[in-house]
Amino acid sequence: MLQLEGLTRRFGDKVAVDGVSLSVPAGQMVGVIGRSGAGKSTLLRMVNRLAEPSEGRILHDGTEVSALSGQALRDWRTDCAMIFQQFNLVQRLDVLTNVLVGRLNHRRGWGGTLATLFKHFSAAERAMALSALARFDLDGQALQRADTLSGGQQQRVAIARALLQQPKIILADEPIASLDPRNAQVVMEALRDVNQRDGITVLCNLHHLDTARHYCDRIVAMQAGRVMFDGPPAGLTAARVRDIYGVSEDEFEASPEMGARLTPTAPLAAPLPA
Numbered sequence: 001m002l003q004l005e006g007l008t009r010r011f012g013d014k015v016a017v018d019g020v021s022l023s024v025p026a027g028q029m030v031g032v033i034g035r036s037g038a039g040k041s042t043l044l045r046m047v048n049r050l051a052e053p054s055e056g057r058i059l060h061d062g063t064e065v066s067a068l069s070g071q072a073l074r075d076w077r078t079d080c081a082m083i084f085q086q087f088n089l090v091q092r093l094d095v096l097t098n099v100l101v102g103r104l105n106h107r108r109g110w111g112g113t114l115a116t117l118f119k120h121f122s123a124a125e126r127a128m129a130l131s132a133l134a135r136f137d138l139d140g141q142a143l144q145r146a147d148t149l150s151g152g153q154q155q156r157v158a159i160a161r162a163l164l165q166q167p168k169i170i171l172a173d174e175p176i177a178s179l180d181p182r183n184a185q186v187v188m189e190a191l192r193d194v195n196q197r198d199g200i201t202v203l204c205n206l207h208h209l210d211t212a213r214h215y216c217d218r219i220v221a222m223q224a225g226r227v228m229f230d231g232p233p234a235g236l237t238a239a240r241v242r243d244i245y246g247v248s249e250d251e252f253e254a255s256p257e258m259g260a261r262l263t264p265t266a267p268l269a270a271p272l273p274a
């Protein structure tokens with residue numbers, strides 16, 4: 001169970017996240033939605049302590065995450081894999097090595113360079129990485145440079161890298177905002193698959209309501225740093241969206257800074273090729 005208690009983050013006078021309290025049971029897939037500037041990224045970044053809370057506490061299975069430091073904090077970051085909008089792969093390295101980077105969190109005091117990276121991994125770790133790639137239908141690209149892959153493929157490599165961390169939680173910050181609708185769908189299916197098959201808790205920031213409704217068990221809607229709705233997808237009706245944001249659903253999604261609209265057509269739990 002992940003618990004956020006009165007979590008607040010200020011930047012000067014700006015309150016980016018304002019007293020957010022949430023309890024997320026293990027294995028839940030939560031979509032955090034909101035318009036630009038609502039505080040979604042700051043909230044996610046506080047969970048793995050990339051951003052420090054100004055007030056409030058984060059607890060995971062009884063451990064106060066917000067009080068961790070040193071090795072205990074590094075261990076927490078291993079438990080909490082992060083997926084970014086821009087994939088954050090090492091472009092000039094091959095795909096397999098990028099996935100193996102997920103194992104580095106399990107190495108204390110590793111001091112090698114990128115050039116010597118590959119030979120530091122065991123045969124078992126390489127097999128693990130290949131199997132994660134095969135799960136997302138990318139084993140055929142294992143030896144290609146990351147920058148030869150499409151955005152959707154790169155994001156699936158990032159998910160495979162996250163799996164190599166063997167995390168308890170995946171924090172996905174706008175994972176599909178840079179992708180076209182078809183790639184966005186494949187990436188959301190990959191996240192749903194690791195949530196359902198591996199039981200990994202997923203917190204996923206999204207701009208599109210239908211995407212959140214389709215893939216998530218629960219939706220948290222933020223506005224000006226606060227949680228305005230927290231419940232099952234069916235509860236976030238068009239009328240509720242208008243109440244919270246003062247605009248229609250189309251207007252909510254029409255902000256120019258938002259990514260491609262995704263209207264999923266595939267079944268919710270369609271497994272990816274194993």
Ligand SMILES: Nc1ncnc2c1ncn2[C@@H]1O[C@H](COP(=O)(O)OP(=O)(O)OP(=O)(O)O)[C@@H](O)[C@H]1O
Nearest residue numbers: 011014015016034035036037038039040041042043
């Ligand atoms: N490092 C920072 N310094 C100053 N202000 C910040 C910083 N990070 C975020 N903010 C401000 O905090 C508010 C919330 O930002 P945040 O990025 O968390 O929102 P968001 O909902 O993720 O938006 P987007 O969808 O555009 O990424 C915004 O007003 C933003 O300008």
